[in-house]
Amino acid sequence: MPYLSDRKSYEDATELIATFGANAGYEAAARADRSRDLGNHIHFCHWRQIERLIVLLAHHQPLGTIH
Template identity: 80%
Template sequence: MPYLCSRKSYDDASELIALFGDNAGYEAAARADQSRDRGNYIRFCHWRQIERLIVLLTHDAPLGTIH
């Protein structure tokens, strides 16, 4: 499971899903690549985390242990 350091991660993932639908993960990956190319590794890590979070948020079945 991805680590969420703040509410901003969830908000960014939700915004990309709303704007790009099924292509939200690709957009997060593109933003990560742009950040890496600029040498901004903090934002690179942020967008990679968002990319993984989008996969979890768009998955229809429960993941992990269900109590």
């Protein structure tokens, strides 16, 4: 399961999903690649995490342990 450090991660993921639909994960990956190319490791890690979160949000069934 991805680690979410703050609400901004969720907001970024939902914004990409609303804007890019099924291609939201590709957009997050592209943003991560751009950040890496610029040497910005913090934004690189952020967008890679968003990419993983988008995959989880795309599932319509619960994942992991249900309490």
